[in-house]
Amino acid sequence: MSKKDGKKNQKHPDKLITGVIDVTRSGIGYVIVEGQEKDIFIRPHNFNRALHGDTVKVKISEARGKRIEGRVEEVAERKQTEFIGNIEVNQNFAFFIPDSQKPMPDFYISTKNLNGAKNNDRVVVRLLNWDDDEKKPEGEVVSVIQAKDLNDMAMKEILVENGFPLAFSKEVLNETAQLTDTINEDEISRRLDCRDILTFTIDPIDARDFDDALSIKKLSDELYEIGVHIADVSHFVKPETELDESGFERATSVYLPDRVNPMLPEKISNELCSLRPNEDKCTFSVIFHINKNGIVKDYWLGKTVIHSNHRFTYEEVQQIIDDKNGLHSDEILLLNKLAQQFRSERFKN
Structure with missing residues (x-):
């Protein structure tokens, strides 16, 4: 949005403007609009349930001189839905006081949503809802943080403060529990069947999920077929499901020094979509024919079913490359030779 656009918005106060709200320590807010020179001033009573960092839609209520003032009409997207803080438990309900350098309301927690938390526990709480007529949002305890493990607390705080949920919702876990690794014959018939081709994965020694694999088949003395396969997550994560929505919101797995915060539940990443040996798996593949000089002659892309051998x-x-000996050494040495030739050919171009 240009400076000219900003002036247009002042002349058309009914137009909603999208930006990110920055709440100061004093409690007032400014909505930052990309490309607009002036931020939009928001008084605390006009936040309309917006929290610091949220993406909001604002209606301009006043434009005097250098200052543009507005009101949040809608929270388009929460920066984060989970928060760390302390909980105060009473007989009939509880309140959660979030850690924040920015002003934030306490959360109301029903006793049914305490999930084992006790008075003064340090907890992670998920925002459930915030009704228009309520001053406080409602939340549920996701987990209790053990204060004795300072490293664990620090890692969780990093994730939560950057908008990455620590746990999956009950709905997501229930959907995941219904998934099975059985591939029926109808599904196999819709895919290229590569199960009889030598296939293997190569990963770090401590890897828990194996999401890509290589296959190789000799077609003639001059030509080889190589397959690069990646787990077909879409076979399990269908559009417009809780799993799909959760994956979209998380966008990525987060790798910290001592843990992984996964984009999808571990049953999917470490089991269903892990290309483990001696299991049939649904994959997306690039299969190409390459000659002994490392030149690609033909290729195909599509859905496949594979069976990893190792x-x-x-x-x-x-070690196999260095010793020129070992399990499937002929195929590994050939792949290494073709890879070097392929790389050399690419550098020529």
Whole structure:
């Protein structure tokens, strides 16, 4: 939005403007609009349930001189839905006091949503809802943080403060529990069946999920077929499901020094979509024909079903290359030779 656009918005106060609200320590807010020179001033009573960092839609209520003032009409997207803080438990209800350098309301917690939390516990709370006529949002305890483990607390705070939920909702977990690793014949018939081709994965020694694999097949003395396969997550995560929505909101797995905060439940990433040995798996694949000089002659992309024969580590494969001996050494040495030729050919171009 240009400076000219900002002036247009002042002349058309009914137009909703989208931006990110920045709440100061004193409690007032400013909505920052990309490309607009002036921020929009928001008084606390005009936040309309917006919290610091939320993406909001604002209606301009006043434009005098250098200052533009407005009111939040809608919270378009929460910066975060989980918060860390302390809980105060009474006989019939509880209040959660979030840690924040910015002004924030306490959360109301029903006793049915305490999930084992006790008075003065340090907890992670998920925002459930915030009705128009309520001054406080309602939340549920996701987990109790054990204060003795300072590293665990620090890692969780990093995730929560950056908008990454620590746990999956009950709805997401219930959907995941219904998924099975059985691939029926109808599904197989819709895919290219590569289960009889030598296939293996190569990953770090401590990897828990194996999401890509290689296959190789000799077509002639001059030509080879190589497949690069990646787990077909869409076989399990269907559009407009709780799983799909959760994955969209998380967008990525987060890798910290001592843990992974996954984008999808571990049953999917570590089991259903992990290309483990001796299991049939649904995959997306690029299959190409390459000659002995490393030149690609033909390729195909599409859905496949594979069956991994072995799980290698990087160290094991490097040892086979160095020793020129070991399990599937002929295929690994050939792949290494073709990869070097392919790389050399790419550098020429």
